[in-house]
Amino acid sequence: MKFRTAAIAAGAALAVPAVAANAAELNMICSAEVAICEKLVGAFEASHSDISVNMVRLSSGEAYAKVRAEGRNPQTDLWWGGTGDPQLQAAAEGLTAEYKSEHLAELHDWAVEQAETSGYRTVGVYSGALGWGYNTDIFTKKGLKEPTCWSDLLDPALKGEIQIADPNSSGTAYTALATLVQLMGEDEAMDYLKKLGSNVAQYTKSGSAPVKAAARGEAGLGIVFMHDAIGQTVEGFPIKVVAPCEGTGYEVGSMSIIEGAQNPDEAKVFYDWALTTDAQNLMPEAGSYQVQSNKAAVASEHTPDFSKLKLIDYDFAKYGSAETRKALLARWDAEVGGRAAE
Incomplete structure (x- = not known):
């Protein structure tokens, strides 16, 4: 595995194993946690010795921006993981390719619905609340x-204690933005986020960074996907995980083949493999506490039980559309992000 990254801490050095000089190549963006990306790519290369994977880890928003910027000359073949909204937007813009895997029938309904919504230009690989x-x-x-509730986060006593990512770069934060709009209405959600901004110490680039800061004692609380918070708890940090009482949204982490990819055949091989039970059963070994999309995959014992959560009926088609996403981000920039920079 050749691993290039723009999003892990301080340019940490990584060992790069040797690969066959004549191996075919796959250029991949991974928008999940680094450990999960490495686990999957390493296992894929071990079972497909004829394909060498060049991987870069980017957050969902950054990945979308890269794929869009390279639209006329794609340098990426496959995009795995991260929130599905930007992948739906990429699908709507024709940046990703239509592909129906032979493994679709093995997936949960929510993963198949993601594929159907996109015209089979993306597919669900996991879900997280x-x-x-x-x-x-x-x-x-x-x-x-x-x-315990969204309303509690406006307590003045929490001034400077909260971190959340910037929704322009982070799929996690965009999911939070879209969730609040669906819970409250757009005007009310923007008003809430402006008030929340008084308690926010930092808008981070990465979606999981806020709870990692809380684990290190650099913040009191991080708004993140629950599985990212659980990861810190499992590692021994004093982090308590909360699902907000009013209700909450969720992601369908997705996977897409890039339209015009230089290595489409290799991308399809990885795509099909990544939907299998064997591949998805590797995720908990890397500290993944999401629900996998293959119905036969075994989730970690630490994975939240969705049946016990108050989940909203998240409208992926609407909030993954280019029009809605651009409008919400523009309004967040003007009314929330812009005020934070003052």
Whole structure:
């Protein structure tokens, strides 16, 4: 695996195993956590020795921007993981290719619906619910009340304690933005986010960064997907995971083949393999606490039980559309992000 990354900490050095000089190549963007990306690519190369994978890790928003910028001359063959909304937008813009895998019948309905919504230009590979994780040590030390609802995050006592990503670069944060709009209405959600901004210490680039900061004691609370917060808890950090009482949205992490890819056959091989039970059963081994899309895959014991969460009826078709996504991001920039920069 040749691994290039623009989004892991401080340019950490990575060992690059040797690959056959005559191997075919696959150029891949991975928008999940680095450990999951490495696990999948390493296993794929081990079972497909004739294909060498060149991988770059980018957040969902960054990945979409890269695919769009390369639209006339694609340098990427396949995009795996990250929230599905930007992949739906890429599909609507013709940036991704139609492909119906032989494994579609093995997938949960929500994964197949993602494919149908996109005209089979993307497909669901996992799902995860939105929430937050807070540092119990910090909250206890400062005498802060446990936040169990979205409304609790507006408590003035939380000023400077919250981190959330920028929805322009982060699919996690865009899911939060779209979730609040669906819960409250657009005007009310923007008003809420402006008020929340008074308590936000930093809008990060990466969606999982806020809860990692909370785990390190650099923030009190991070608004993230629940599985990212659970990952910090499993690693031993004093992070408590919360699903908001009013209801919450969720992602359908997706996978797409790029239209005009230089290596479409290799992309299809990875695409088909990534939907199998064997491939998806590797995810928990890498600390993935999402629900996998293959119905026969076995989730981690730490994965949240969706039946116990108050999930909204998230409208992926609408909030994954180019028109809606662009309009919401423009309004967030003008009313929330712009104020944060003042």
